[in-house]
Amino acid sequence: MPAAADTNPPDYLTLMKAQEMWKVADGSGITVAVVDSGFKKVPGVRSESVLPGVSVMSPPIKEPDKKYPPHDDVDGHGTTMTAAIVGDGSGGAPKGLAPGAKVMPVRTSLGTPMAFAAGAEGAKGIRYAADNGAKIINLSWGDYYAFERLKPAVQYAQSKGALVFAAMGNEGEGNNANNLLAMLPGVIGVGAIDETGEPLDLSSHGPNTDLASYGSKARIRCKENRGWCVAVGGTSYATALASASAALVWSAHPDWTANQVARVLIETAGGPVDGAKRNDWIGYGIARPSWVLLKKAGNPGAPDVDPLAPAPTNAPAPAPAPxxxxxxxxxxxxxxxxxxxxxxxxxxxxxxxxxxxxxxxxxxxxxx
Incomplete structure (x- = not known):
């Protein structure tokens, strides 16, 4: 990973018309739960932008009473996602796309030797976020082994009115393993693009990709959370920007539901250049909250209908062939x-x- 924090990554905020959007809405009034590796107080993220949050890390067997503070992050991943959403741009940090929003850090064992427990911990964290006012839940990770615990936790959060974003994964150049969380109904699966709008080769892709956002070179925390570096952010970073996009839209329309916010983001997304409705790399397209805030585009539609649900049909399903x-x-x-x-x-x-x-x-x- 490059150590030079002064290497300027592409200015995706300018491409997204962030300055103009912030005159309409900056995310104020919206809480985004970042269920991740925690948050470390660092230059570039104001303390008032981050709520107390919670740690759901499991204590060691020999130290059952050990407590972990939510405002700590040995890995830096959660801190990076937080900055991508609410960073102030100082000290080498990125400027957050939704600087007026609040981030609720939910610390799991991601990035620690106990990372194998992160999935089950994340399920607890998702429920905590839903019970404590998070409108948006950002999951820039996935866990196959804990899927059966994560699934009901996500469904619970959705029943409380939360909108859930999940990174598709960074296995596009390998076995293209997709994040199972992105398969769940109502969850927005996010792929990654570069500054030209082309999908990143590393971005996992498939029928559960719903939106895409920038995930190329960005300011992220260096190894072991030691300062800011420039490196590829991947679908994790793209998911944080998608969550921030939703925060901007919801801030401007606080009476909308999660379904309505998701619907206008999908309707206004920059779709595939070949005119297709969607494809497996970017889903319905690149998130463009500026179209909602500046062009007043997108129809929020029914508040209680998942915009990604299949259209109802009266035709009986054909019997499967032997x-x-x-x-x-x-x-x-x-x-x-x-x-x-x-x-x-x-x-x-x-x-x-x-x-x-x-x-x-x-x-x-x-x-x-």
Whole structure:
């Protein structure tokens, strides 16, 4: 990772017309929960922009009473996401896209030797955020092993009116493993683009990609949270910007619901250049909150209808054709329907069987 914090990354805020948007709304009145590795007080993020938050880190077995402060972050990932949303641009930090919003840090074991516990901790953190006023929940990570605990936590947050964003993952150049959280109905799966609007090769992609935002070179915390560096932010950073975009829209329209905020972001997104409604790299397009705030574009629509839900149909579903392979390969069939690469569900089937989770992979809404 480069150590030169004075290397200027592309100014995506100018491209997004941030200065003009802030004259209309800056995120004030909106709380974004960043469920991540915590937050460390650093130059570039004002204390008043960050709420007390909570730590859900599990204590060591030998120290069951050990407590961890939410305002600490040994890794820097959560601090970076916080700055991308509410940073003040000083000290080498990025200027946040929604500087008037408040971030609620929810600290998990991400970035520590106990990271394997982060998924279950994150489920607790999501519920805490929903119960304590978070309108938007930013999940710039995923965890297969804890999916069965994360799923009901996300659904609980949605029942409380929260809008959830999840990073698609940074496996686009490898096995293209997608974040399972992005499959859940109502969750906005976020891919990453560069300053020209082209998808990053590293961005995981598939039918559960809903929006995209900038994730190329940006100011992020250096290794072990030691100062600001410039490096590729990936889908984590893109998700923070998508959450900030929602905060701007919601700040301007505080009477809207999560579904309505999501709907206008989808309707006003910069779609695929070939005219397609969506594609697997950027979903419905690049988030453009300026179209909502400055051009008054987008129809919020019904407050209680998921904009990503399949259109209702009165036609009965056709009976599935008999197949000799369907019974023999349920995991592969579910994976094909979900649009996952072969390598990921094949591995997942082994893990699921071991955990008693076989047959419970969740398929996000089908799109026709």
């Amino acid at each position: 197949s000799q392979t369907a019974a023999a390969a349920p995991a592969e069939a579910a994976a094909a329907e979900a649009g996952l690469p072969w390598q990921w569900p094949a591995l997942g089937a082994v893990v699921a069987a071991g955990l008693g989770l076989a047959g419970t992979l969740i398929v996000k809404r089908r799109r026709r």
